[in-house]
Amino acid sequence: MYSYPLPRELIAQHPSEKRGDDRMMVLHRKTCVLEHKRVCDLPDYLTDRDLVVVNDSKVFPARLVGRWADSPGAVELLMVSPATDADSLDAARKSGGGYALSWSCMVGSGRPSREGQTAVFGPEGELSATLAEKLDGGMWRCDFRSREPLAALLDRFGRTPVPPYIHRDGTDEEERRDRLRYQTIYARETGSVAAPTAGLHFTQELFDALDAKGVRRAAVTLHVGPGTFRPVKAEDIEDHRMDFERFSVPPETADAIAETRARGGRVLCVGSTTVRTLESVAAANGGKVVAGSGASDIFIRPPFDFAVTDMMLTNFHLPQSTLLMMVSALAGRERILSAYALAVRAGYRFFSYGDCMLID
Numbered sequence: 001m002y003s004y005p006l007p008r009e010l011i012a013q014h015p016s017e018k019r020g021d022d023r024m025m026v027l028h029r030k031t032c033v034l035e036h037k038r039v040c041d042l043p044d045y046l047t048d049r050d051l052v053v054v055n056d057s058k059v060f061p062a063r064l065v066g067r068w069a070d071s072p073g074a075v076e077l078l079m080v081s082p083a084t085d086a087d088s089l090d091a092a093r094k095s096g097g098g099y100a101l102s103w104s105c106m107v108g109s110g111r112p113s114r115e116g117q118t119a120v121f122g123p124e125g126e127l128s129a130t131l132a133e134k135l136d137g138g139m140w141r142c143d144f145r146s147r148e149p150l151a152a153l154l155d156r157f158g159r160t161p162v163p164p165y166i167h168r169d170g171t172d173e174e175e176r177r178d179r180l181r182y183q184t185i186y187a188r189e190t191g192s193v194a195a196p197t198a199g200l201h202f203t204q205e206l207f208d209a210l211d212a213k214g215v216r217r218a219a220v221t222l223h224v225g226p227g228t229f230r231p232v233k234a235e236d237i238e239d240h241r242m243d244f245e246r247f248s249v250p251p252e253t254a255d256a257i258a259e260t261r262a263r264g265g266r267v268l269c270v271g272s273t274t275v276r277t278l279e280s281v282a283a284a285n286g287g288k289v290v291a292g293s294g295a296s297d298i299f300i301r302p303p304f305d306f307a308v309t310d311m312m313l314t315n316f317h318l319p320q321s322t323l324l325m326m327v328s329a330l331a332g333r334e335r336i337l338s339a340y341a342l343a344v345r346a347g348y349r350f351f352s353y354g355d356c357m358l359i360d
Helices: 039-045 150-157 172-181 197-201 204-212 251-262 272-284 322-331 333-345
Strands: 023-027 034-038 051-055 057-059 063-068 074-082 093-095 098-109 118-121 127-134 140-146 189-192 216-222 245-249 267-270 292-296 311-315 356-359
Touching: 023 039, 023 333, 034 039, 039 204, 039 356, 051 251, 051 272, 063 127, 074 118, 098 127, 140 150, 197 311, 204 216, 216 251, 216 272, 245 272, 267 272, 272 292, 272 311, 272 322, 311 322, 322 333, 322 356
Parallel strands: 023 356, 051 216, 051 267, 057 189, 267 311
Antiparallel strands: 023 034, 063 074, 063 118, 074 098, 093 098, 098 140, 118 127, 127 140, 216 245, 245 292, 311 356
C-alpha cells in the first residue's frame, strides 16, 4: 500500500559536493501541479507573513565499535537515549574519580548478549559499558564508565550513526565528511542518532535570502532515534507502535506560531521531526502550540487533521516507512506515490543524503 520500486543506484550514498546544491520537487496540493526546482528556489514559495520552523537537534557520534572485556570478540553499540533525565552526555555524574551515566543502547555482537557483560572501547579501553538490564524492543540499558567525560571520548573514537542504507568502509575520510555533512548548520541541542535530514539542505546563503524576504524563523528540538527508519511490518498499520522521542518547544517558537496565525501566514515545517513535534503538542492542547517539553509517540498517517503544518520540506522516504505515511497524510497517498514515481524517472536522489520535496 505504501511501497514503490526504487533502483538501488538512486539511494544517495554521499551528500552533494556543495551543501544546498540539491534538487527540490515542488508538489502543489491544491492544483496537483509538480515543479522541478532547486533548494535555492525555496524563498520564491514564501512571503513575509510566513514562518519556517526547524529542528535544532544535534547528531552525536553515537556508534561505538569495540570488544568484549572477557574475549577478543567484537561488539557494537548504538547509543539511543539517556536512561534518566540526568544522564546527558554533557553532564555525566562523577563517580569514583571518573564519570558514569546510563543509556539505552542497541547491541550488535557475534555472541548472545547477557546481563553483566562488559564491552570496552577506545585504543586503550578508555570507555567501558556494562549491559545492566534488558529493555523492550531488543535494547539494553548500558552503564558507561570512563576516566574522561564521555562526550570527549565519543568525539575521539565514536562514529557518526549514518543510516544502514548508507554504506561505509570505516575510513577516517568518510567519518570526517559525515561529521560535517550529516549535521545541520544550525544544530544546537545534542541528542540525535539520526539527522533531521530536510534541514541538511540549508545554508547561510539560503537563510540570508529568506531573511531578505522577511520570512521569519523559529526552532523546536526533537531528538531523533533509530525508530525513524523502522518499516511498518504489521499487517494492519493501526497495530504499529512508534518509539518515543524527546522534544521541547521554547516559548518564543510558540509565540511565533501564534503571531503567524494572527497575520494570516503559513507555517513551513522543515522535516518530519518538526511536524511530529508541533502536531504532538497541538494534539495535546486543543490544536494550540504551547511551550513545554515531553516525549512523543504520535503516528501520523492518513487520515490526519493537521493543526499546525501548512507546508512541509522533506526528503524522499523509504517504502513502507512511517515517514512516507506522514507525507501521504499531508498530500494524499496516490499523489505522493505518483510524485515518487516521477522522481524515480527523473533521477532524483533518495533518502538522507538525497534531494527533497516541498509540499505546498
